[in-house]
Amino acid sequence: MADSPEYTPPKVWAWNKPNGGNFASINRPIAGSTHDKVLPVGRHPLQLYSLATPNGQKVTIMLEELLALGHADAEYDAWLIRIGEGDQFGSGFVEINPNSKIPALMDHSGPEPVRVFESGSILVYLAEKFGALLPTTQPARAECLSWLFWQMGSAPYLGGGFGHFYAYAPTKIEYAIDRYAMEVKRQLDVLDRRLAENEYLGGDDYTIADIAVFPWYGGLAKGWQYGAAEFLSVQDYKHVQRWADTILARPAVARGRIVNRVSGNLSSQLHERHDADDFNTKTQDKLVAEQP
Numbered sequence: 203m204a205d206s207p208e209y210t211p212p213k214v215w216a217w218n219k220p221n222g223g224n225f226a227s228i229n230r231p232i233a234g235s236t237h238d239k240v241l242p243v244g245r246h247p248l249q250l251y252s253l254a255t256p257n258g259q260k261v262t263i264m265l266e267e268l269l270a271l272g273h274a275d276a277e278y279d280a281w282l283i284r285i286g287e288g289d290q291f292g293s294g295f296v297e298i299n300p301n302s303k304i305p306a307l308m309d310h311s312g313p314e315p316v317r318v319f320e321s322g323s324i325l326v327y328l329a330e331k332f333g334a335l336l337p338t339t340q341p342a343r344a345e346c347l348s349w350l351f352w353q354m355g356s357a358p359y360l361g362g363g364f365g366h367f368y369a370y371a372p373t374k375i376e377y378a379i380d381r382y383a384m385e386v387k388r389q390l391d392v393l394d395r396r397l398a399e400n401e402y403l404g405g406d407d408y409t410i411a412d413i414a415v416f417p418w419y420g421g422l423a424k425g426w427q428y429g430a431a432e433f434l435s436v437q438d439y440k441h442v443q444r445w446a447d448t449i450l451a452r453p454a455v456a457r458g459r460i461v462n463r464v465s466g467n468l469s470s471q472l473h474e475r476h477d478a479d480d481f482n483t484k485t486q487d488k489l490v491a492e493q494p
């Protein structure tokens with residue numbers, strides 16, 4: 203194994219220097235807001251504050267799926283939170299999510315506004331509110347929730363572990379990359395074995411478990427994450443590939459993936475979404491073409 207720079211941890215850790223990593227400018231060892239910022243509120247009861255990372259996409263895909271199912275009350279405003287610029291530390295955002303991470307949702311439809319943070323919690327909240335995409339009887343409900351919570355526990359090994367050390371850390375540390383590549387491949391194999399015997403993660407039906415897992419592991423299988431498709435031999439996970447292709451073909455997924463997206467083709471960036479027609483008129487290619 204290649205040598206790593208020698209480091210002896212001090213007795214007490216102190217925050218005294220930038221760590222050089224890609225996200226050094228937004229990482230802090232303390233919680234709370236850094237500045238006052240009132241969040242905008244649009245005309246729909248559901249107000250989403252987010253960015254099209256895999257965690258953000260879960261919620262926009264869910265909302266688009268609910269609308270596709272005919273739940274007109276799932277209409278929503280999606281406001282852009284630029285985490286690279288520290289929007290998640292604004293006072294209004296921290297009031298909704300004390301953990302300062304996207305996605306965060308406000309539901310203004312009842313007598314008291316309801317705040318919901320953590321993407322898994324938002325998926326369950328919306329599924330229960332609209333009675334959709336989460337089975338109501340056992341054992342299907344338990345199976346769906348088990349895979350949903352599997353995702354919440356597993357993705358930090360993929361993102362914060364593998365992705366961080368493979369793509370973002372200032373130095374390539376063989377021990378860390380090896381450790382997390384092994385775990386991510388094990389996770390892909392868990393999914394592959396499940397999907398070899400079942401159409402979807404919960405069983406026969408598409409549910410919030412698929413919506414949660416797809417942006418992370420479907421994205422990895424399709425080569426969108428960390429430039430690591432070849433390194434992880436993702437093409438070997440045939441059942442994950444079949445499942446990812448099936449989900450990718452859903453029109454609501456195609457719409458949900460581009461909401462609050464600020465990178466990639468201009469036609470696949472809808473920075474904010476306030477109306478269903480915005481997909482036809484407000485993607486960045488259209489907005490740029492309109493400029494004098």
Ligand SMILES: N[C@@H](CCC(=O)N[C@@H](CS)C(=O)NCC(=O)O)C(=O)O
Nearest residue numbers: 228255257285303304305320321322
């Ligand atoms: N467990 C959380 C994770 C959310 C999360 O990590 N969000 C990231 C973007 S994918 C974020 O907002 N990062 C900003 C920061 O760490 O300051 C969830 O699923 O909602």
